[in-house]
Amino acid sequence: MEEPIIQLRGITKVYRVGVETIHALRELDLDIHRNEFVAIMGSSGSGKSTLMNMLGCLDRPTSGEYRLGSRLVSSMKPDELALIRNVDIGFVFQSFELLPRQTALENVELPLMYSATAGGFRARRARAAAALERVGLGNRMDHRPNQLSGGQKQRVAIARAILSNPKILMADEPTGNLDTATTGEILALFTQLHREGQTIIIVTHENDVAAHCRRVVRLRDGRILSDLPAEEDPEVASHVAGAREAQAARLAAAGAAA
Ligand SMILES: Nc1ncnc2c1ncn2[C@@H]1O[C@H](COP(=O)(O)OP(=O)(O)O)[C@@H](O)[C@H]1O
Ligand SMILES: [Mg+2]
Numbered sequence: 544m545e546e547p548i549i550q551l552r553g554i555t556k557v558y559r560v561g562v563e564t565i566h567a568l569r570e571l572d573l574d575i576h577r578n579e580f581v582a583i584m585g586s587s588g589s590g591k592s593t594l595m596n597m598l599g600c601l602d603r604p605t606s607g608e609y610r611l612g613s614r615l616v617s618s619m620k621p622d623e624l625a626l627i628r629n630v631d632i633g634f635v636f637q638s639f640e641l642l643p644r645q646t647a648l649e650n651v652e653l654p655l656m657y658s659a660t661a662g663g664f665r666a667r668r669a670r671a672a673a674a675l676e677r678v679g680l681g682n683r684m685d686h687r688p689n690q691l692s693g694g695q696k697q698r699v700a701i702a703r704a705i706l707s708n709p710k711i712l713m714a715d716e717p718t719g720n721l722d723t724a725t726t727g728e729i730l731a732l733f734t735q736l737h738r739e740g741q742t743i744i745i746v747t748h749e750n751d752v753a754a755h756c757r758r759v760v761r762l763r764d765g766r767i768l769s770d771l772p773a774e775e776d777p778e779v780a781s782h783v784a785g786a787r788e789a790q791a792a793r794l795a796a797a798g799a800a801a
Contacts, residue, residue, distance in 0.1 A: 544576070545576060545577060546613075547574035547575055547576050547610075548575060548576060548577050548611070548612060548710060548711065548742060549573070549574065549575040549598060549609075549610070549611060549711070550573075550574055550608075550609070550610040551571055551572055551573040551574075551597075551598075551607065551608070551609050551610075552572055552607055552608045552609075552610075553570050553571070553572065553606065553607040553608065554568055554570070554571040554572075554573075554597065554604045554606075554607035554608075554609060554617075555568055555569055555570055555571070555604060555605050555606045555607050556568040556590075556593050556597065556602075556604050556605050556765070557605045566764075566765050567590045567593040567765050568590050568593055568594060568597070568604070568765040569764070569765040569766050570607070570766070571594070571607070571765070571766065571767060572767075573760065573767065573770075575711075575742070575744065576742075577710075577742055578737070578740055578741070578742055579742055579743075579744075579757065579758060580733070580734075580737045580742075580743045580755075580756045580757040580758065581743070581744045581745070581756060581757070581758045581759075581760060582745050582746075582747055582752065582753035582756035582758070582759045582760070582773070583595065583744065583745070583746045583747075583760050583762065584746075584747060584748060584753055584759060584760070584761045584762070585748075585761050585762035585763055585768070586748070586763070587748075589762040589763050589764065589765070590762050590764070590765040591715075591746045591762055592715060592746065593765075594746075594762065595713060595715050595744070595746050597609065598711075598713060598744065599628065599632050599634060599713050600616055600619075600624045600625075600627050600628040600631075600632060601624075601628065603617060603619075603624070604617055611627065611631060611710075612631070612710065614627070629654070629657075629707075630707065630709070631709055631710045631711065632709050632710070632711050632712075632713060633703075633704030633705050633706075633707070633709035633711070633712045633713065634704055634713055634714070634715075635697070635700050635701055635704050635712070635713070635714035635715075635717045636700070636714075636715055636716075636717070637715060637716040637717060637719040637720055638720065639688070639693075639696045639697055639699070639700045639720075640700065641688045641696055641699055641700060642688075643687065643688050643689065644687065645687070646684065646685050646686060646687055647675060647680060647683055647684050647685070647686050647687075647688075647691065647695075647699045647702075648668070648671050648672060648675065648684040648685065650688070650699055650703060651671040651674055651675055651699060651702045651703045651706060652667050652668065652670075652671035652706075653703065654703060654706060654707065655667040655670065655671070655706065655707075670706060671702075671706065672684060674702040674703070674705060674706045675699070675702045677702065677705070678698040678699075678701050678702045678705075678732060679698065679732070680695060680698050680699065680702065683695060692725070693720060693721050693722075693725055694721060694725035694728050694729060697717060697718075697721065697725075697729050698729070698732065701717075701729075701732060701733075701736075705736065705741070710742060711742045711743075711744060712733075712736065712741050712742065712743045712744070713743075713744045713745075714733075714743070714744070714745045714746065715746045716746055716747060716748070717729060717733075717745060717747075718730070718747070718749065718752055719747075723751075726749075726751065726752065730752060730755040733745070733755065734755055737757075743756075750778055750779050750782035751782060751786075753773060753776065753779045754773060754779050754782060754783050754786075755773075756773050757772065757773055758770070758771070758772055758773060759771055759772075759773050759776040759779055761776075
């Protein structure tokens with residue numbers, strides 16, 4: 544088998560607040576391979592965001608080793624981490640994080656402004672436009688965030704995240720601010736990107752979201768509680784079965800009414 548793209552060994556993260564010591568992650572081992580589609584789940588405070596920040600090179604572990612590709616990032620300095628982060632990782636957040644006065648196109652293009660290799664104005668524009676086309680927003684490029692729906696805003700954020708073809712796309716509760724229908728739309732987009740070869744890691748507490756992923760890693764108290772193919776995760780499986788039954792009941796009711 545190919546080497547994992549992400550390799551965590553004995554990752555521990557300790558926060559000290561006053562006299563208190565909080566063990567957010569404890570001796571965590573985790574491998575993620577290219578083109579995996581992983582949900583990280585667990586109740587509030589279980590360490591999901593801490594793990595995501597570590598994976599995304601926003602933060603460093605207190606101890607343990609993190610290998611991203613061939614590089615040992617756990618021993619890198621903050622400025623080296625920032626470089627890795629810009630090139631290898633695309634982020635999507637629950638709150639979209641778009642600039643309100645910029646158009647969709649300008650928001651997507653923004654990361655390229657700081658890139659030495661992105662080419663001139665026209666080249667950057669063309670790349671940003673292509674990314675918006677890819678997420679189905681070719682007809683909304685000149686809209687500002689307040690002229691877009693929640694789902695469209697998240698599409699803009701996804702376009703911005705995939706712009707530089709990052710090795711890994713990471714999303715922390717990307718559907719947390721969206722209704723059910725829009726959540727479905729965004730999940731379909733992640734599924735499409737996964738099919739196109741993207742490696743995706745999503746933090747979520749919704750079984751509905753996890754059901755679209757291929758692998759479910761559950762945390763509890765900073766440890767891995769379970770790590771299963773999505774269809775073998777008991778909670779996700781029972782959610783899917785429940786949704787199927789509800790759908791069948793709706794169809795039956797519609798049939799009886801007709
Ligand atoms: N910056 C921080 N300083 C101190 N404690 C923190 C910090 N960030 C998270 N924690 C603590 O670490 C634990 C894990 O938090 P977090 O990773 O945010 O969990 P989750 O995302 O699963 O809700 C919690 O007990 C939280 O209070
Ligand atoms: Mg969190």
